[in-house]
Amino acid sequence: MRLSYSADIKIIQVPCTGRVDILHLLNAIEDGADGVYVAGCLEGECHYIEGNFKARRKVDHVKKILLELKIEPERVEMYNLSSAQGARFAQIANEVAEKIRALGPTPVRTPTVQKPTAP
């Protein structure tokens, strides 16, 4: 199809999104990723029955952690699409890149400067 999508996306392949761990998502944020999204199979079509549902729960858990850390939870998302939906894949990639760009760089790489306390 030779579809083009945002060059900001780095793809990490896993055999099933059920393999994605909370730590994979957290470590990406920790290492300075502006955002991470998981692209799983369509709901109900997981070859391993519920891998994509497990991934969604993990994404939701990471969102809660980010919220606790006062980082925008939207930096982590889950999408469902089939491997036959190339156009949708490109659309999501552009959508995510756009959304993250609107949020700005991750506060992990651009620390909040703490105001000095008054003497």
Add this chain to the structure above:
Amino acid sequence: MIVADRKSLEEILAMVADNKKILILGCKGCVTVCNVGGLKEVEILTSSLKIARKKLGKPLDIDIQVLERQCDNEYVAELSESVNDYDGVISMACGVGPQFLSEMYKTQVFYPAVNTTFFGGATQHGVWEERCAGCGTCGIHMFGGLCPIARCAKSLLHGPCGGSSEGICEVNADTECIWDSIVKKKMEAGQLEDLMGVKGLKDWTTARDGGPRRSIREELVQGKI
């Protein structure tokens, strides 16, 4: 097992606010089983704290380790070489862990990352319930195997109070009235008569009311077995 809940990240971050290098110490005992202080939880806390501190521009250097148990000195001793390499140590064990650590390593600071809640078990994945109050004089056989001390809000020993309604405790709508369950179970077994007798006063000196407790097994102390 002992059940615990992790403290909020805000609380934990406040504890180590001035530290630059810490150790997060997990435990392979009860807290691993109740998914609060095992290796996975240690790694998640580590990453979360690192993110938070990077965000503040004050990166935190964190090492991790998981002991077999933090409630046994032989395992706590494994830290003897490294414990003073850190500004502080976060223990993810139950309240016993940080105390054993503090007793062995007098100059190090040990922060509790979890709130120890009760003795209980998992009734379903992700849900733990209290089953034992550690009163020191177990008599659950008298109550159909269901403990009214741990599971009745008033620890009543002679039947339900007036706050029992349709099997639910007045204290909390999510709590079953354990006396309702005890009576039903005994009725179904045709053993209701067992509950009719007047029980003697319970000896609470074996419970916390008698102060901190100690269990001594002479044969083990003497090394005979």
